[in-house]
Amino acid sequence: MTPGAATAAAGAGAAYASGPLHFACYAYPPNSLGYCGPADPEEMRGAVTSRDAATVARLAGEFSGAWPYLQLIAGCNGIQDPLDRRVTQAYWLGNSLLERIPPRVLATWLHERFAGLAAGDFPLLAETAFAGGLAHHNFHVFAVSPWIGMLRSGKAQPALSMLDRCRIRWGRIETAGSGAVTVRTRPLCLTGSKIHLGRDRLETARCHQGDADAAGWHAAALAPGDWVSLHWDWVCERLSPHALRRLRAYTARNLEAVNKSIAPGPAVAADARGG
Numbered sequence: 001m002t003p004g005a006a007t008a009a010a011g012a013g014a015a016y017a018s019g020p021l022h023f024a025c026y027a028y029p030p031n032s033l034g035y036c037g038p039a040d041p042e043e044m045r046g047a048v049t050s051r052d053a054a055t056v057a058r059l060a061g062e063f064s065g066a067w068p069y070l071q072l073i074a075g076c077n078g079i080q081d082p083l084d085r086r087v088t089q090a091y092w093l094g095n096s097l098l099e100r101i102p103p104r105v106l107a108t109w110l111h112e113r114f115a116g117l118a119a120g121d122f123p124l125l126a127e128t129a130f131a132g133g134l135a136h137h138n139f140h141v142f143a144v145s146p147w148i149g150m151l152r153s154g155k156a157q158p159a160l161s162m163l164d165r166c167r168i169r170w171g172r173i174e175t176a177g178s179g180a181v182t183v184r185t186r187p188l189c190l191t192g193s194k195i196h197l198g199r200d201r202l203e204t205a206r207c208h209q210g211d212a213d214a215a216g217w218h219a220a221a222l223a224p225g226d227w228v229s230l231h232w233d234w235v236c237e238r239l240s241p242h243a244l245r246r247l248r249a250y251t252a253r254n255l256e257a258v259n260k261s262i263a264p265g266p267a268v269a270a271d272a273r274g275g
Helices: 019-032 041-049 053-060 066-076 085-092 096-100 103-130 137-144 147-152 156-166 241-259
Strands: 169-176 180-185 188-191 194-197 201-206 227-231 234-238
Touching (some): 066 137, 103 137, 137 156, 156 188, 169 201, 194 241, 201 234
Antiparallel strands (some): 169 180, 188 194
């Protein structure tokens, strides 16, 4: 499947009905740091700022971690366009499309995509699929990226910080200013071999500024009390109560699946960081 014109999809609190632009809200932060996606992050940023969905769709296939998941979710749900708004929502936040991917299909797909990279650690990837893991971005971060394996091998830093920043997380805005907000979040913690959410803490996150921005609003429009999603050090979008519940639920399910295995996870190639 190739990127195409996105279809509009309903969703309370959604920043965009456009699937490509919703995808870009979350894909731009790691791209800006050089972790995944096009070699020139300014091309993605410019397309988002100008709301150029066609350019974003063209660039989406360069996200070698995220793009295959979008294809898998779309294919298992009979959706032609991997950038359909329902698909991007499933991958970044979670929705019922994930429930329609049988564990055996996910395990087979993981084998086809990552077995050659994970070497002897591949059975651990399949194990997380059968333990309840779902094809969500946070599954990729927790189960496929090398960070959990590094953690369980005793290398807590920078692995724990990378896990926490790379996952899609949620937070409640405490203060909002020009181009930045202070957000109350729950960071990942490691106890023994298991990862879990810790106590609340405050962190600073960047917001886009200008007439049009990656999250669909002016930075100044964000206000204390708003719930938002975050990826790396950027605010992605304002979350409706329903979207917040979904993100929490799918994060918890994938944490539970990963924690059922006490062995180190796979140390796969860098492109598995996935954006």
